[in-house]
Amino acid sequence: MNLEEIVGERFGRYSKYIIQDRALPDVRDGLKPVQRRILFAMNELGMGSTKAFKKSARIVGEVIGKYHPHGDSSVYEAMVRMSQDWKMRNRLIEMHGNNGSIDNDPAAAMRYTEARLTVFSEALLQDIDKKTVNFIPNFDDYELEPVVLPAKFPNLLVNGGTGMATGYATNIPPHNLNEVLEAIIYKIEHKDCSLADLMKFIKGPDFPTGGIVEGRDEIEKAFKTGKGKIVIRSKVEVNETELIVTEIPYEVNKAELVRKISEIALKKKIDGIVEVNDISDREGIRIEIKLKKDIASDVILAYLLKNTDLSKNYNYNMVAISQRSPRLLSLDEILNEYILHQKEVIRNRSNYELQRLEKRKHIVLGFLKMVSVLDEVIRIIRQSSGKKDAETNLIERFSFTSEQADAIVSLRLYRLSSTDVSEMENESVQLSKEIKKLIKILNNEHDLENVIISEIKELMDKYPSPRLSVIKDEIKKIEIDEQELIENENVMVVISRDGYIKRSSLKSYQATQGATGLKENDVVLKKGEVNTRSTLLLFTNLGNFIQLPVHKIMDAKWKDMGDYIGNFAALDNKEKVIDYIVVDEFDEERFVLVANQDGSIKRVLLSDFNKTRINKTFNVLASSTINPLVSIDLQEAYDTYVVMVSKNGYVVKYDIEEIPVQSLMAKGVKGINLRKDKLVGAKFATKINKDEILMLTNRGGLKREFTANIDVSHRPAKGKRYFKLIKSNPYEVVSIASENIFRLKSFITLHVIGKVKDLVIQGEEIKPDRYENGIPTLEKEDQPQMLRIDIDRYNESNDLLLSLAEQVEDEDDQNSEDVISELEKIISISKDSDPEDIEEDEDDDENIIQQKLF
Template sequence: MAGTKIQELTLEEVMSDRFGRYSKSIIQERALPDIRDGLKPVQRRILFAMNKDGNTYDKPFRKSAKAVGNVMGNFHPHGDSSIYEALNRMSQDWKVREPLIEMHGNNGSMDGDPPAAMRYTEARLSKIAGEMLRDIDKETVDMVLNFDDTEYEPTVLPAKFPNLLVNGATGISAGYATDIPPHNLGEVIDALLYLLDHPKTDLEHLMQFVKGPDFPTGGILQGIDGIKKAYETGRGRVVVRSKTSIEELRGNKQLIRVSEIPYEVNKAVLVKRIDELRLLKKVDGISEVRDESDRDGLSIAIELKRDVDAQGILNYLFKNTDLQVTYNFNMVAITHKRPEHVGLKTILSAYLEHQQDVITRRTKFDLDKALKRQQIVEGLIKALSILDQVIATIRASKNRKDARDNLVASYDFSETQADAIVALQLYRLTNTDVTALEKEAAQLAKNITGYKEILADPKALNKVLRKELREINKQYRNDRRTEIQAEITPLKISTKVMVPDEDVVVLVSRDGYLKRSGVRSYKASDPEDNGLKDEDYPIFTEKLSTLDHLFMFTNKGNLIYRPVHEITDARWKDTGEHISQTIGLADDEEIIATYAFNTLKAPGEFLIATDDGYIKRTVFKNLLPGRTYKSSAKIFEKLKSDQAKVVNVTYLPQPAKASVLLMSRFGFALRYDLAEVSINGARTIGVKSMNLSEGDSVVDLQLVNDDDTVALITQRGAFKKMPASEISVTSRARKGVLALHALKSKPHEIVDFIKLKDESSPLEVITDRRRLHDILPAEHPMNNRYSNGSFVIDTEVEGIPEMLRNKPTILTLS
């Protein structure tokens, strides 16, 4: 076609340009509030349209559908649902601090219930919304044509109160989001009055008036530093906590009463979440959760069981439900047609600037109107003084225009004055009082002087602004609802709150399987039928509480920690979980010692020995679990080489008077005072325990006294018991003395040794073929250290001994 201009553009250029325009549009004209009146375009259009339609607080309510249709048809060509949603939000007193819309009918609830359809509800502007629109008909704000150029709409409202801070704002646009919390109207006006008198004041002085947000739902706001940062930069983080109290009930029971919840938290979802925690037994001690809210206010009752830690449960709920939330300030508003992060002083200054502009425009309008009226009044006074001539002149004229021209020519009236005289109806002449006109003229002169002074002197203008702010303050001020606390209270949650105190049987196997079983499951099963593989065996079986703590030490120097309640709950006949499901173990890594504690503040220390001749003591608190205990083990012994292994870990609840006894594979035994072993940290090697010859290694460690008896087993299957006194106490890091009789052919080597607790209690030997062999020490004679004992195991049939231990006793549970 002739005249058609085709442009060749890349898709990238077209997309970039169009999206840029779209982004600018939704940032400026949809999602973000204006810093001056705190309104988004849809909200401004709703208020303006309802005001224009006379749908104000002093008139009867009208159907919401009428307001929505009016807004959509004249000013906001978008979906009716988005307009109705905005209308509703402005009426919800749990969302906005000072509702701008009054509504009859269901306008939603704190439980997230949707409002009734717009054909059912009725709405009108609230009284305070009238202050947003006051003087809009006095050319106080810029007006622009609407989308179809048929009507004018305001770009901003006069806003006689600081709506942006009072009602806050939330919105999401392209690249920008805003979250401005509601504030107390009285406090904000106090700050404005102070700023008006002290334009160079700092944030600290302004915060003496604006303490922080004031949510319509009340609650407790913690973190003054977060508020200060937000008021300075536009970004900040605070904690909002429910207002709660603990009530005493009969039967030694208690009840947590929630009377205020954090801003924008859905009450029904919150109650459901607390009840879920009760049902899932995530927290122990809640018997019932009830929503008892009524027309008198919000009330959630959390009834507790007998003799429970109410504060502990409350802390758990604060941490794990929306009874406590984090509120993030993100104060973004449109300033001079641009989105910006704004602080408190910027918002207050922009509002004052806007009000000064509104008052200036209004005063110009009033001045112009007063000057016009003054001219007419002067003309009427003059006309009344020569009334007969004026009437005669008008009667002699041909028409209205001729009458006006004759009055101007004959009596020196202005055209405006002549128009007013000609338009005067005859009946008005009968009651037109010159004194009334003179009084009006004097008043007009006074007003005109006042208007000119306001326009000429900023101080006079600020005086008017100050007076208007005080009037708003006097009429609409109300008490603060949100309590502000300077510090964020740390939440300490006792395990007893989260975990019911139950007795369980815990099993740990040599190969790394662990489980906890209920006492009933254990009693109903054969203790030997523990679900382990044939070649595996338990190294720890104890009746514990779910509140206890388990420390498992491996031969590779790793400590695995598990609270008992976190161990997999399985039937006694089941295998349980393998520790490598959460923590990786080496192929040849085994658990060599397991201890249970009822507190992580236990006293004492651990005595640790390695096969390559090192020993140390480490205090309990050095082995406390870290945050990553579930996925990684803690190192309790740093091994000097990859081949080295830990042979024993002994817990000493208090300083022991016993001596350390070590034996080596080649048959050497060394004994010295425990005091010679120094205390070292977790990630250390320790000190030299024994002077080993090449190829020799430490097989075990025991704490003994002179009256103790020790038993040992050799690789050839010989068993020997002897008094500990046979090994004299010397000093650390020596070679020691022989505890076996040296043979030139097939010499015996010590595999393991143990301190006998009771000679009548059987011992158990475990071989490399995972065979178990029982020995009754009472049946064997006492030997001296030069003896090799007596053969008890046929190594060709049962395998070579690997370990000697006290035979596990079967738990007898009452």
């Protein structure tokens, strides 16, 4: 045979078997074959809800021995699921012993547990002994098993079902028993009712674990088409310092949920969670999430709903076996199928009972006929040679039927009393009434439907089922303000020349009182106090930048080495971080100045650096290892100039407007004329006289120049040389830094290659020097590489000083000279005075300014 034909035909048979007899529930009783066989076997064993429990192993043996020729584990697992009240809305099996938990703990072995049927499974099995459903031979043709159960309630909707077959899958959530039964009654009484009418009764799914179900439109879509997507959310009590979870979504592993929340707290993916405690007991679920006081609890909840199974999507896929075929069914079709099934069950039961009652009436009529000729009947029986002969004689003499004759011959003598005769007469009348009623049910559709309705109402009254899940119309969109999730605190951030970065608490920094932990031969590139809600923009020599929120930086002790930046965003070979800037808000009124070694320069809107993806590099200016990025600066409101310095000591200054604002993709413009020269750096500057540019030379010289003394040019210009020309070992600028009135007690740090060390000099020790080649600070063998100003105190809240600086808009400003003079006076006061010697005087503006500055 052809291989394709063999595989195709056999896979087709396998698929048909899996679909029809393994994985999908029947629309009529909502059970898969294994579930149906378990309940039927337990019923045959007489294990009703009021009877004694039997070992689960006994039941499993009965099922696999007679009806289900598969592994015992599959049967026992199906048993366990039907006994779990967090999986089944109305349990079908009651189990003694460990039947698992909502934490996904496995059930005890079947030799340890015991089980019996519940009242709901009895309702499914009710009248099965009255030929209400068809029976077929089992796998070995020695037993008979039911094709479907009578099912006095629509179990497919009430308990739902999940399964995966070949090419088909089903996912039906549980619904409320009383709501479904009310909908069936209404459907029977109003055959042409709409979906909206049915949804007045069935509001939506009703999960055994409760929760909040969102998306009424999606529920309606699922009821109409069989498919829909809803959201199940936990019920959470929100307090200022804690969240208390009392209900979780359906089929969520509680232990895994708690572990996930604890992991979020442990890894500090968000700040604010102190601890997570699961104190659930037999009374119900209770997960306590302790929070810090200064964190918004509703924001933490929103984050957890978005990132854990506190909120979970559930997809309707109402596929079930209908007419021996898998079909995607709507709510209306499921109810119609169930009603048709009930009509067939009632008809079969009525026929069975009619036959039984007619047979009984036939016997009773024979008895009554016998009473009228009792003496002769006794005589004939006494003259007969045996039971068979007596029956034959009675039939010949009185025209009794064989059934009547057999009953008369088998009658005990005490039944011939006048009392029993009277009872038989009454029984005959009662039997006639019942037979008439059954005939009416079989011949009249309306009476048949009334029987179904009355039995459903009886079930509703007997087993009331309050709703557990809350239905909400809209699916609430979870919006999270990331800033609210971050603890608002200041930390010390440090990055080394080799790219190691960390953040440490101020407590750890102050307690150490020493150098930070570094690799051998590594030095500090930059450090500073920043807020955890701020963002660092780290720039590399290849012209790229990385957006790194401070709270995502590795939290370590000050003496620890930290984490390599390449673990956060991949860096190319020979790519190194050269500087970073701190951003509190990506506004559209500030700019970032970038320049490369060849003198290309541009300004970029700060808001352009705000990227949604943060774990990768983005290019800001075309650069390479031959032409690296050399300078970055962040523009403030009071910056009006740009100062550029070349390697050969040329300095140029021009108005900030000469630098165009460009996009991240732009190549920039030529900022300085370089003739066999290289750009060392470009910085923003103000008009204030005391602002300075500091230049570090290759010979260890530090040159300090007031920016006000630098002539204003137009782009691009060569600039003016600020170092004397020396033929042997000429001076070369290796790094620059800027200092203004807002960085008042600064310290200058040189990164020295020769001895791999940081050399710290107080800024006030270096005097302004325009005509010399810088003040020597190092020995000849040292090779200075980098210059940085460490800010000892930076008073951001100095509103008075800021307001004065913002008034210096241009040289034509009428008040600019007064403002500059005032600022210079403030600076001189701050440098010449000791804060402890300043006397408090509310009327003395100078004193107030001094106190603000310090």
